[in-house]
Amino acid sequence: MPDAVVIGAGPNGLVAANVLADEGWSVEVLEEQDEPGGAVRHDNKVDPDFTNDLFSSFYPLAAASPVLAGLHLERYGLRWSHAPRVLAHPLSDGRCAVLGRDLDDTAASLDVFADGDGDSWRELHRVWEKLRPDLLEALFTPFPPVRSGARLAMRLRTAGGLRMARSMITPVRRLGEEEFRGEGGRLLLAGNALHADLAPEAAGSGGFGWLMSMLGQTYGFPVPVGGAGALIEALARRLRERGGVLRCGERVSRVVVRQGRAV
Template sequence: MSQSTVDAIVIGAGNHGLVAAALLADAGWDVLVLEGRSKPGGAVASRTIDGFVVDEFSSCYPLGQASPVLQSLELGGHGLEWLDHRPSLTHVSDADDELGSAVQDSPEATAAELDQDHPGDGEAWLKMFSGWRRVREPLLDALIRGWPPVRAGGRLARTLGAAGLLDFARFALLPSDRMGEEWFGGRRAREILAGNTAHADVSPLAPISGLMGYLLAMLAQDVGFPVPRGGAGALGEALASRARQGGAEIRLDSPVAGINVAEGRAAGVRLADGSEVRARRAVVADVSATSLYGDLLPDNAVPAGLRARMERFAWDPPTLKLNLLLDGEMPWRAARARGAAVVHAGLSAKELIGWHASIATGKVPPRAFCLVGQMTTADPGRSPSGTESLWAYTHLPRVPDEAAAGVAAESLGNIEAMFDELAPGWRGLERDRWVQSPAELEDANPSLVGGAVGGGTTQLFQQGPWRPVAGLGGPVTHVPGLYLASAATHPGGAVHGGAGYNAARAALRDSRWWSRPVGTATTKAQLMLQRREPNY
């Protein structure tokens, strides 16, 4: 299908771009995906180092496995196999804990261990999980699929009733620390909640942080922290295969340098090699918000108000990732950590409050907290028998460029010290390592600006109608025919395909004569909102 004119151009073969390509191709559109890297998947990729499969960016996908968007694509027919190893996660905060706080293979098993820590916490866990089962489908639909989430919100209201909806709304707004105190009396359940909250960049004292911890904790019990058999790249390849099945073409090593706008409409793209491709119907951009509005669009196509609002765009913190090739399992003191797919390591629930505060105020936390993935434990084929392919990542404070290397080095030393405390003897197992600094993450994937893996902060002020900037939210931009389909827009970070789904739906809606007026009105409203600079 290599040609100079197609129905839709998708910029970027990340999970959202590939989902959008698959859905548009399924609708009969000619779709061309242009990807700057030499492999599809974006931040869903892996490589092999001396027989060890190492995930380059993301790795475990509870939201991906549970996502109604990815489920609808039936990726199992394209080689994807999810592996759900239990315990799905264990939290370890100090060297005196010889067990760890674990999410086991059944709610009852998890509850039994929580009850041993504090009588009553097991019953509270079962109550929380029962409530999760009740809201699971409408909540995931509301969070991932569709913007604004009117239908899914209606389903949630019908499921819960008026009083139940009010209670759930309060629950969803709770800070994580408060949620832990209201629901549990012991350390273990609170640590499970707090550790899951730390996947985002929201303080445990901030509104909606509880919802983030709750969502991942319940998914850990429900679907686990599953990994694709063979590496994260297997998910990227499955998404690419699914897009190609519908007829989409994916061109690798084809970075896009700019978006062409003609007569006020997105008309195509210009590649780095100088060639151009025209788009009859849509340009879908799976790129960062700063790249779209600061680099790809012509200056005269970006209103002053939008440019001013983008100057306020807030990134999530930089990420430092340490990949270890070990000649044996990680020798954790805590028994539950030794067999877990994921370990939240280094700090207690209360200590995580200070950890977030240090990062937010530009300081390296004195003690490390890490998310640790034990990939061979979760998927035995990831490395030779008797070895472990392990990664650990932590957030860093955002500092001036000249200080970044020092911050990364200090934080790496803190990670090593934390491992010395919680897994003594690990240094003797190290065969090799690969350290990915924030700058190296961005070099490998330009969407990870400054090493930010979430596409922008997940704090409340930059969610929903404020993502990426104050406006209407969702994929529709102020340029007709141009749609944003990345973590920079709702639903935000993580691998779930939601932004790609929403962008494809919007493009298809705008192509139909009976629904086109909705899209036209939305685009005009976006333009009107973004013309003037904000007064507040």
């Protein structure tokens, strides 16, 4: 009987299994599908010479995650690749809102739409840099994030306070109109909010648009070299090296609990 059974060999399950194995636990991962990965997979069925990511395809939160960084997956074959620019929103009149990993690059593209919009972007980035350490810790530590949440609340008081808190729950369409005079900045915020499957009028979409935009500004939207599944291959290889077991084609129908323990 292993110390822990992880149900599902998607990225979250494999990260959890690796962290437990690092703590000396014996771990077994059960996956219903014939291969691990969940929504992080690729294949070559379109053309043998073309690698196609099947579901998710870029990973800013993986690049930002201190947990993933601590696994040192580069030792197990994972390499990240960045496009020359993070993303772009071209318009039919030839203008283009560009998110680059260089702050000046992004700001310059937004000033084309309206003078001063580059400085508005810099202000959003300034707030991000002030909140980033505690915000990321809150995202990547067990829930509820008590310590990081308390520090984040303190930082909010000095980083725009109520205005920033309001922005996090504001619909992204309204946030864009309040922050930018031109279309460029609004396009970057709204386009990034849509990655969270939130409509531009949805409450909270402003916060997600800001978060995804700032992640892209700081970490880019990297992709694993060789396809999305390279991330999963590195996680699985690392787990097996630490004695973990990964079994695919194994459906879990229920969890049996006896005397407060899953058996």
